[in-house]
Amino acid sequence: MFDPIRNNASNIAPPAHVREAESLRVTRATADEVLFRVYPWADFVPAKALGSRIWDTTGKDYVDLAGGVAVLSLGHCHPALVxxxxxxxxxxxxxxxxxxxxxxxxxxxxxVDATFADRVFLCNSGTEANEGALKTARKWASTHYGDKKHRIISTTSSFHGRTWLAVSVGGSPKYTKGMGPVPEGITHIPYNDVDALKAVMDDDVACIIIEPMQGEGGMYPGTPAFLAAARELCNKHNALLIFDEIQSGVGRTGALYSYMQKGVTPDILTSAKGIGGGFPIGCFMATEAVASAMVPGTHGTTYGGNPLGAAVAETVIDIVNNKAFLDRVLVSEQRMRDGFAAINKRHNVFADVRGEGLWLGCELVAKYDNRAGEFMKAGHRHNVVFLTAGNNNILRFAPALNITDAEIDEGLARTEKAIAEVVNAA
Ligand SMILES: Cc1ncc(COP(=O)(O)O)c(C=O)c1O
Structure with missing residues (x-):
């Protein structure tokens, strides 16, 4: 007979198939055999991670300056999140x-208390947040002005996720190649180009979607003039401004959301990555005037707003939305920048270092064009994890927002060894 208490008890022996799964031996090669080969996996397999450190299955340790691609706002396995x-x-x-x-x-x-927004829709990822935000913008435009007002303005090199709509709106043709035809009504203009933006705006535009700083596309901060022009043009043409803060949000730039530093407020904001600190959750938020276009039945998701993700995310917000915590991000940014300057003095590899908060990109000098991946792999050999961006010409760093000074110093010392390896081999 079914006994809900007994069947919920943790001392029940695992069923046979679970015991079998635990004893199944996997190695790095297993990934190549059984997983879709769409990712550039590292050669090592992480087994455990804590704070800003990862240990692989052989016990080797790595300083994590990638933060799970700007996700681990509080590092790995933060006790409050656990x-x-x-x-x-x-x-x-x-x-x-x-x-x-x-x-x-x-x-x-x-x-809602911390931002411009009146309402929040909870979902599971950044892509899903953007999909919902764009649907909301089109629904709002159609409700108030008719279906003709459906155009979406986006920027070249932007990244908004991987669903069909997200790759179509995103500004990298490589992600839609071979997958067309793409949805209609999307126009791309160069990032930070005010004149180009003005030239494509008309009353049929439903929304402009912008990352306040482009991450994947090359670590380009949005200029105040560009973001302000987007706001003004949206006001003029009754269109909505969507800020994709999936990478820039939740303390990454030293503010809870980066729009707060830019002096430009969107109508819809998308958030994911850092808000879950590693647990998959995303959301989009909007003003009441916009959110009210989404009436029952217009959108939904099975797992969005599930209590596990929400419990983690509310804890992340409690910790990150604190002036001392956010100020510390800027102090750590300076330490990273000083470290990069010192490395560059000795090795002459960076043409530019740019970014905001703990979200920094080091653009390689022309000699190392298209070779950022080599530096990243050398990093693994020297026990440090960082990322690439742009056209494989940028080393990208997005460590945990609570990374310690000692971890920054050690991570950068290891990064320098990796850089020296590539430079000396040239
Ligand atoms: C700016 C931006 N938007 C959207 C996404 C997609 O988020 P997700 O991978 O959670 O779907 C990303 C992910 O890198 C991103 O950086």
Whole structure:
């Protein structure tokens, strides 16, 4: 007979198939055999990670200056997040959208209190957040002005995720190659080009979508003039301004959201990555005037707003949305910049260092064009993890926002060894 107490008890022996799974031996080669080969996996397999450090299956340790691609806002396995997740795991994992849950409401309330937004839609990833934001913009435009007002303006080199709409709106043709035809009504203009933006605007535009700083595309901060012009043009043509803060948000640039530093407020903001600190969750938020276009039945998701993700994310927001914490991000940024300047003095590899907060890109001098991946791999040999960006010409750093000075110093010392290896081999 079914006994809910006994069947929920942690001392039940795992069923045979679970024991079998635990004993299945996998190595790095297994990935090449059984997973889709769409990622440039490192040669090592991480087994454990804590704070800004990763250990692989052989016990070798790495300083993590990549932060899971700007995701691990509080580093790996932060005790407060582990506690929030495990406490919620013992209460309720999934309830469905037929029932609201307390962590989801608390998270939304905290976001509404902290930002321009009046309403939040919780989902599972950045791509899904952008998809929902763009749908919301088109629905809002159609509701108030008719279907003709459907155009989406985006920027070249932008990255907005990997669904069909997201790659179509994103500004890298390589991500839609062989997958056309793409959805209609999307226009791309060069990032930070005010005149180009003015030239494509008309009353049929539903929205402009912009990353306040382009990450994947090359670590280019949005200029105040460009972001302000986007706001003005949206006001003039009754269009919505969407800021994709999936990478720039949740403390990454030293503010809770980077729009707060730029003096330009969007109508819709998308957030993911850092908000879950490693747990998959995303959201888009909007003013009441915009959100009210999304009436029952216009959007939904099975897992969005699930209590596990929401419990983790509300804890992340509690910790990050604190002046001392955010100020510390800027102090660490300076330490990283000083470190890069010192490395460059000795090796002459960076043409430019740019970015905001703990989100920095070191553009390689022309000699190393298209070779950022080699530096990244050398990093692995010297026990440090960082990323690339742009046209494989930028070393990208997005460490945990709470990385310590000692971890920065050690990470950069290891980065310098990796750089020296590539430079000396040339
Ligand atoms: C600016 C931006 N938008 C959207 C996305 C997509 O987010 P996700 O991978 O969670 O779907 C990313 C991911 O790198 C991003 O950097």
């Amino acid at each position: 506690a929030a997740l495990t406490a919620q795991a013992h209460k309720a994992w999934h309830l469905s959208n037929y029932m609201v849950n307390e962590p989801a409401m608390r998270l939304a309330k905290k976001l």
